[in-house]
Amino acid sequence: MLRSCAALLRTPGAPRGRPGAPRRSFSSEKVVQKDCALPNPSWSKDLRLLFDQFMKKCEDGSWKRLPSYKQFFSKTFQGFQTLYLDPSLVKGEEHAQLFTRSFEDGLGFEYVMFYNDAEKRVLCFLQVGPHLQGAPGFVHGGAIATMMDSTTGTCACRAGGIAMTANLNINFKRPIPLCSVVVIDSQLDKVEGRKLFVSCNVRSVDEKTLHSEASALFIKLDPDKSLRKKR
Numbered sequence: 230m231l232r233s234c235a236a237l238l239r240t241p242g243a244p245r246g247r248p249g250a251p252r253r254s255f256s257s258e259k260v261v262q263k264d265c266a267l268p269n270p271s272w273s274k275d276l277r278l279l280f281d282q283f284m285k286k287c288e289d290g291s292w293k294r295l296p297s298y299k300q301f302f303s304k305t306f307q308g309f310q311t312l313y314l315d316p317s318l319v320k321g322e323e324h325a326q327l328f329t330r331s332f333e334d335g336l337g338f339e340y341v342m343f344y345n346d347a348e349k350r351v352l353c354f355l356q357v358g359p360h361l362q363g364a365p366g367f368v369h370g371g372a373i374a375t376m377m378d379s380t381t382g383t384c385a386c387r388a389g390g391i392a393m394t395a396n397l398n399i400n401f402k403r404p405i406p407l408c409s410v411v412v413i414d415s416q417l418d419k420v421e422g423r424k425l426f427v428s429c430n431v432r433s434v435d436e437k438t439l440h441s442e443a444s445a446l447f448i449k450l451d452p453d454k455s456l457r458k459k460r
């Protein structure tokens with residue numbers, strides 16, 4: 230059953246503990262992680278419809294749904310860890326969670342991203358939960374910026390490898406109502422050496438309202454440079 234945003238606000242106490250934290254299967258000691266980019270009961274009809282529509286588009290291989298986890302898989306991001314992280318910090322990695330996945334279901338960012346390699350494009354379908362409020366009834370600008378950064382960042386990393394945001398320039402045009410669903414459409418515009426230029430816009434589901442636009446610069450990381458040293 231779908232739970233409305235109002236219902237979520239009324240919920241007196243969601244389950245405690247660390248929802249979505251990796252669970253160990255004792256038989257194999259293998260860490261099992263929940264893929265957060267799949268429908269859960271907090272998803273609205275709008276988000277579910279967009280999800281179903283794009284899952285159909287994945288059937289011919291033109292679009293790919295991107296799985297999403299609260300924690301990075303060490304194996305997947307081995308290159309990032311061995312090349313850029315301070316080993317003395319890595320031992321605490323199980324406490325680190327992806328910011329956008331650190332809310333209980335339905336309260337923060339509920340989203341799924343789809344990637345089109347031929348178009349170098351990432352679409353993010355985002356439901357903004359009640360704990361993302363800025364001005365009363367509307368989404369906080371920092372929350373919008375977070376998801377624009379994440380969507381353009383995913384686009385940059387998919388197209389060009391491991392990169393970090395150097396610049397993100399946003400124009401906020403119309404506020405986003407809390408608990409609504411929006412579409413973030415991002416596209417790789419240009420590559421110049423290690424520089425990846427990505428733009429995006431945020432629109433309402435009916436495409437009638439342009440909420441925000443942004444252009445971003447990502448720099449592909451240089452394995453010879455530490456991220457910690459002052460330069």
Ligand SMILES: CCCCCCCCCCCCCCCC(=O)SCCNC(=O)CCNC(=O)[C@H](O)C(C)(C)COP(=O)(O)OP(=O)(O)OC[C@H]1O[C@@H](n2cnc3c(N)ncnc32)[C@H](O)[C@@H]1OP(=O)(O)O
Pocket residue numbers: 306309378379380382383386391392393394395396422423424446448449450451454456
């Ligand atoms: C995150 C990785 C996960 C990987 C897994 C993938 C998972 C997929 C999901 C990801 C989704 C998450 C997305 C969130 C992404 C963040 O939140 S990242 C966090 C916020 N960003 C940061 O903290 C970055 C801080 N900045 C830095 O560390 C460094 O400035 C950088 C960006 C690494 C660049 O440093 P650098 O490699 O030493 O590059 P540098 O030589 O200074 O500059 C290279 C060129 O870029 C130009 N440039 C540099 N900065 C600028 C600027 N601000 N404006 C204009 N030009 C600039 C330089 O002028 C230079 O130009 P040329 O002289 O070559 O023409």
